[in-house]
Amino acid sequence: MGPFILRRIVYSVAVVAGVSVFVFLITHMLGDPARMMLPLESSDAEVEAFRQSMGFNDPIYVQFWRFATNAVRGDFGDSLWQREPAMGLVMERLPKTLQLVAISTFLAVIISIPLGVLAALKPRSALDRVCTVSSLVGVSLPDFWLGLILILVFAVQFHLFYTSGYGTWKHLVLPSLTLAARPIGQITLITRSAMIDELSQQYMVTARSKGLAERVVVMRHALRNALIPIVTLSAWQIARLISGLTVAVETVFAWPGVGLLAIQAIQRRDLPLIQADVFVVAVVVTLVNLVLDVLYGLFDPRIRYD
Amino acid sequence: MLRKVFTLFSVLIVLSMALSGCAGKAAAPTGEIVIAIGGDPSTLDPQQADDGNERTVNDNIYETLIARNPKTLELAPSLAESWKQLDATTWEIKVRKGVTFHNGEAFDAAAAAFSINRVVNPDFKSEQISFFSTIKEAKALDATTLQVMTDGADPTLPTRLYWLKMVPPKHAGDADFGTTPVGTGPYKFVEWARDDHVSLEANTAYWGGAPSIAKVRIRPIKEEVTRLAALQAGEVNLVKGLIPEYVSQVPVAASTEGLEFTWIRLNCLKGPLTDARLRLAINYAINREELAKSLYSGYAVPAEGQLLTPGHFGFNPKVKAYAFDLAKAKKLIADAGYAGEELEFIGESGRWLKDKELIEAVAGQLRAAGLNVKVNIVEWSAWLDLLFAGAEKAPTMQFSAHSNELLDADRTLSAIYHSKGSQAAYSNPEVDAAVDAARTETDLAKRADLYHKALQIAYDEAAIAPLLNLEDIYGMSKGLEWTPRRDGKILVFEMKFK
Numbered sequence: 001m002g003p004f005i006l007r008r009i010v011y012s013v014a015v016v017a018g019v020s021v022f023v024f025l026i027t028h029m030l031g032d033p034a035r036m037m038l039p040l041e042s043s044d045a046e047v048e049a050f051r052q053s054m055g056f057n058d059p060i061y062v063q064f065w066r067f068a069t070n071a072v073r074g075d076f077g078d079s080l081w082q083r084e085p086a087m088g089l090v091m092e093r094l095p096k097t098l099q100l101v102a103i104s105t106f107l108a109v110i111i112s113i114p115l116g117v118l119a120a121l122k123p124r125s126a127l128d129r130v131c132t133v134s135s136l137v138g139v140s141l142p143d144f145w146l147g148l149i150l151i152l153v154f155a156v157q158f159h160l161f162y163t164s165g166y167g168t169w170k171h172l173v174l175p176s177l178t179l180a181a182r183p184i185g186q187i188t189l190i191t192r193s194a195m196i197d198e199l200s201q202q203y204m205v206t207a208r209s210k211g212l213a214e215r216v217v218v219m220r221h222a223l224r225n226a227l228i229p230i231v232t233l234s235a236w237q238i239a240r241l242i243s244g245l246t247v248a249v250e251t252v253f254a255w256p257g258v259g260l261l262a263i264q265a266i267q268r269r270d271l272p273l274i275q276a277d278v279f280v281v282a283v284v285v286t287l288v289n290l291v292l293d294v295l296y297g298l299f300d301p302r303i304r305y306d
Numbered sequence: 307m308l309r310k311v312f313t314l315f316s317v318l319i320v321l322s323m324a325l326s327g328c329a330g331k332a333a334a335p336t337g338e339i340v341i342a343i344g345g346d347p348s349t350l351d352p353q354q355a356d357d358g359n360e361r362t363v364n365d366n367i368y369e370t371l372i373a374r375n376p377k378t379l380e381l382a383p384s385l386a387e388s389w390k391q392l393d394a395t396t397w398e399i400k401v402r403k404g405v406t407f408h409n410g411e412a413f414d415a416a417a418a419a420f421s422i423n424r425v426v427n428p429d430f431k432s433e434q435i436s437f438f439s440t441i442k443e444a445k446a447l448d449a450t451t452l453q454v455m456t457d458g459a460d461p462t463l464p465t466r467l468y469w470l471k472m473v474p475p476k477h478a479g480d481a482d483f484g485t486t487p488v489g490t491g492p493y494k495f496v497e498w499a500r501d502d503h504v505s506l507e508a509n510t511a512y513w514g515g516a517p518s519i520a521k522v523r524i525r526p527i528k529e530e531v532t533r534l535a536a537l538q539a540g541e542v543n544l545v546k547g548l549i550p551e552y553v554s555q556v557p558v559a560a561s562t563e564g565l566e567f568t569w570i571r572l573n574c575l576k577g578p579l580t581d582a583r584l585r586l587a588i589n590y591a592i593n594r595e596e597l598a599k600s601l602y603s604g605y606a607v608p609a610e611g612q613l614l615t616p617g618h619f620g621f622n623p624k625v626k627a628y629a630f631d632l633a634k635a636k637k638l639i640a641d642a643g644y645a646g647e648e649l650e651f652i653g654e655s656g657r658w659l660k661d662k663e664l665i666e667a668v669a670g671q672l673r674a675a676g677l678n679v680k681v682n683i684v685e686w687s688a689w690l691d692l693l694f695a696g697a698e699k700a701p702t703m704q705f706s707a708h709s710n711e712l713l714d715a716d717r718t719l720s721a722i723y724h725s726k727g728s729q730a731a732y733s734n735p736e737v738d739a740a741v742d743a744a745r746t747e748t749d750l751a752k753r754a755d756l757y758h759k760a761l762q763i764a765y766d767e768a769a770i771a772p773l774l775n776l777e778d779i780y781g782m783s784k785g786l787e788w789t790p791r792r793d794g795k796i797l798v799f800e801m802k803f804k
Contacts, residue, residue: 032687032690032691035690035691035694036686036687036690038356038433038436040693040706040708040721040729042436042728043436043439043720043721043728044694044728046435046436046439047694047728049428050431050433053431081348082346082348082349082500083348083349083351083354083355083484084349084484084485089500092500093500093501148531148532148535151531151532151535152535155535155539155541156535156538156539159539159540162539162541163532163535163536163539163541164525164527164529164532164535164536164541165502165503165525165527165541166499166502167502251528251529252529252531252532253532254501254502254525254526254527254528254529254532256499256500256501256502260501260528261501263528264345264346264528269687
């Protein structure tokens with residue numbers, strides 16, 4: 001286990017470093033940040049002076065060296081847009097995004113696993129059809145659109161929750177639901193099919209013939225064995241949520257997280273902020289993956305790490 | 307069917323959640339105004355960024371020496387009581403007595419001189435520097451007398467000062483000045499939660515009298531539909547930048563002519579449009595009234611034959627909008643011997659309201675006149691590169707938008723009409739001479755004449771194709787009394803609840 005974790009940490013560092021280098025190269029090929037930031041009416045001399053003061057005139061390898069040596073210390077420079085250390089701006093927003101992701105994942109798990117199990121117990125029943133169809137809808141609805149519909153119905157029409165912003169649980173409900181829609185759909189479907197698989201196995205007959213209660217058969221035997229695909233998919237969903245799905249939802253709900261920050265940084269060509277944002281997100285995603293790899297072993301002793 | 311099932315599904319989930327809590331209506335604001343804007347301020351240092359979101363907040367906290375009348379846009383005293391030009395490069399300004407910053411620092415001529423010198427200092431790297439590039443330095447002669455020296459004669463100095471906010475000399479040196487603004491204005495800073503809100507409270511000791519609204523909360527909501535929803539749900543009282551389609555859906559809508567113009571840069575120096583007849587034909591072939599009506603539901607007006615409004619110094623009242631005249635356009639095209647050469651029309655998408663639709667509609671009108679226009683929508687950075695690449699690389703036609711907040715013709719003419727302008731693709735020595743002379747002409751009547759002349763020449767030669775002046779539209783909650791300002795400033799001091 002020890003060497004395995006060590007190896008995974010080395011891989012994770014390599015992934016984060018690779019992502020950072022890639023982002024540096026991409027953002028430096030996107031055009032002239034000085035022109036992007038100054039008013040359209042600025043004269044060429046003003047733009048040139050600004051470019052010089054920001055170091056945009058240095059050769060790309062000089063800029064890269066400066067970037068790399070500072071980045072290893074967690075210093076991505078000041079945001080060009082908000083004029084504060086970029087790393088601090090990202091870290092300030094990270095807990096808010098994680099909060100959203102945590103609640104959405106929680107919602108997804110507590111809603112979809114029972115639904116999937118119920119659907120699997122009575123395949124082709126009316127309940128199964130409702131679960132399957134609504135899961136498919138949840139998977140395929142654009143979150144942007146779903147978010148707006150939820151706002152119009154529950155905030156504008158019925159005043160149950162807030163349209164946007166951050167602060168109370170009433171701010172949290174609609175964005176979490178929007179973000180949870182896709183994972184709910186996917187986890188319900190995978191739970192359903194994994195459970196149907198397990199329930200048709202021979203050991204089910206054995207368990208029942210031993211006289212075990214149906215609840216125990218389903219929960220302790222079938223569901224436990226079905227958990228591996230469910231956990232895999234849930235983990236993948238969490239990584240996807242953190243790495244980008246929050247962008248649309250945070251924009252629609254004016255939720256002050258790293259997704260909204262990323263989109264504003266990109267629109268303003270704020271190179272340090274884009275780099276810091278991508279770096280932090282990459283770190284979180286690789287961490288989540290690392291933790292889940294370790295968790296697999298706990299769910300399934302057949303998985304070995306040598 | 308799918309939708310219905312899903313809606314039912316969502317309703318069930320939400321209802322079950324709502325039952326566990328006590329969800330209720332958002333409380334109606336009492337003495338607090340909530341304003342939704344398009345994005346978070348870049349900083350709250352009023353001298354650093356060129357950013358409309360920062361201005362919306364700081365216009366309520368800080369003040370300038372010189373203000374503008376909200377209706378006529380004429381210069382008016384603010385922290386300055388009077389100003390006069392002593393000689394070509396020296397101005398003398400008398401500042402208001404007895405004004406203090408919110409933290410107790412005194413506002414006097416020394417503080418004013420400090421504020422001016424701070425923003426023009428090259429080491430400060432202000433993004434606003436292009437507004438103040440002619441200012442050399444300022445010094446206080448005594449507590450109320452300020453002298454401002456310019457680099458060469460600059461008759462536009464007072465219009466520049468309308469943009470220059472006064473900062474407290476002591477606190478401005480603190481590291482946290484950009485997040486804890488302190489001004490002399492009607493509202494005091496309380497709190498800034500990034501990307502969520504900025505809160506202000508009334509400055510009851512304000513020299514201009516106490517404001518009517520006690521608290522202000524400014525919220526960045528990037529998504530237009532969400533801003534609209536927040537207004538409809540009663541969570542905000544004022545929404546900036548409403549799109550015309552939503553006007554019928556808000557409790558109260560108010561609009562005013564804005565300062566932003568859409569226009570087409572025509573390459574007068576290279577390619578088919580070197581023939582002025584074709585450029586005139588383009589201008590006559592565009593039906594601006596129709597564009598304003600169909601695309602902007604009437605919340606836009608045809609631009610005059612210049613990129614200025616009557617509120618701008620140097621506006622030429624004789625230069626009217628090119629009237630739509632298809633027959634005349636067709637005749638000019640025939641006279642020019644146009645043989646169907648392709649006219650590339652570069653545009654971008656998403657930066658300005660309905661920009662792409664406008665470009666396509668204009669291209670359609672030009673095609674109807676017989677011009678072979680090919681629209682090419684490019685990515686923003688590519689669009690910027692083309693705009694500033696100089697006439698050699700400039701496309702035949704390029705869509706753009708221009709806004710001149712200083713309200714003085716110099717900024718517009720220097721950038722667009724002067725052959726050395728950063729966005730120019732037009733050259734006429736007479737226009738250049740007039741713009742150059744006006745920049746240092748201190749006799750206001752003569753200076754206005756110079757601009758009138760330059761604009762008339764550029765109009766006759768169709769140097770550019772002005773399109774529309776978009777109106778600023780605001781959505782307001784019932785009970786809020788306010789008339790939007792033409793300079794786009796949102797001053798809560800001018801608002802009250804019925």
